[in-house]
Amino acid sequence: MRVIVELLRAWQWIRLFSLISWFHVFKLIGNIIDRRDGVIEQHIARLMSRRILEVVRMNVHVEGEENCRGLEHYALASNHLSYLDWVLILAHFPHSVSFIAKRIVTLMPVFGSYLRNRGVLIDRRKGVSARTVIREAAQSSPWPLVIFPEGTRSQDGELKPFKRAGIRILAEEGRKLLPVVLLGTFEALGKDDRAIRTRRRLGMIILPPLDPQELGVEEACNRLEQVIAETYEARRHEFGYPVHS
Structure with a gap:
């Protein structure tokens, strides 16, 4: 089973790496044109994320x-279940966004370079x-x-108390x-999973803003x-199960 x-x-990494490489080329070209504002890179990140989910x-x-x-002038606050959270938000949230993240997350495959350019990075080594x-x-x-107020991905699919600072x-x-x-x-890619479970239902529910x-x-x-x-x-039971084609 482990071999499988x-x-x-x-196989997933080979396919995704090939896909991401093409988008990375376009991202580099886009940043030559529009590095300061980052509009082109945001659009490329959205297209790439949607393609990954496809x-x-x-x-x-x-x-x-x-x-x-x-x-x-607002901020999204979301629960944090998986590395796929980044992909889902970039792919399907209606507006372009900037993630608040620890600098170590820039080592993450796929989105590390995007976060280095467009993220709000917390790096305590700099004394800030x-x-x-x-x-x-x-x-x-x-x-x-x-911002992910839980601070890190869920270990077991359950929500943790928010760190409110x-x-x-x-x-x-x-x-x-x-x-x-x-x-x-989480059901598609939990913290300890080594491969993505395909053909899953993913959901994003945007609730009314709080002022x-x-x-x-x-x-x-x-x-x-x-x-x-x-x-x-209330809604988690609706998602995470295989989708039959």
């Missing part, structure tokens, strides 16, 4: 796109605190910011908080964690 898994993993035959359901129409990095990004980034800073800086619930990505200026910072953070947890528990 390793062969499947090798190659592994994922059935994607997106719900609540109307909740971010016309929304400005995570709080400072997030606050500066909240004040200056033209993109919606993405980051979302509190985003709220204090006037960013509306947009709750996003991801579903099925810290109306609710207060603490109440907005409380409601954010509550609505993500409640929606995840």
Whole structure:
């Protein structure tokens, strides 16, 4: 069984590496034209992410796109189940985004170079605190910011208590908080999995935004964690199962 898994993993990586290489060439050309604003790279990342999900035959359901129409100066807060979360958000969230992430995540295959160019990176080796990095990004980034308040991927598919320092800073800086619930990505690629399970149902549910200026910072953070947890528990049974063709 282990041999089969390793062969499947090798085949997936060969296919994905070939696919990504083509997009990487276009990304390099795009950055020559538009490195500062990054609009071309954002579009290429979206196209590449969608193609990746097509190659592994994922059935994607997106719900609540109307909740971010016309929304400005905001941040997405999402549960974090899998490396596929990055792919799903880049592929199907309606707007281009910038991820808040630890610098070590730039070593991640596929999206490491994208994060180096377009992410908000926390690197304690430089002597700058995570709080400072997030606050500066909240004040200056033209993109919606993405934060995973659990801090790391789920080990078992269950949600962990939120680490609130980051979302509190985003709220204090006037960013509306947009709750996003991801579903099925753990079942497709869990933290200890070595190959992607293909033909799965993945979900992204975009919930109504929370305005810290109306609710207060603490109440907005409380409601954010509550609505993500409640929606995840209520809807998770709908996703993660094989899709029969």
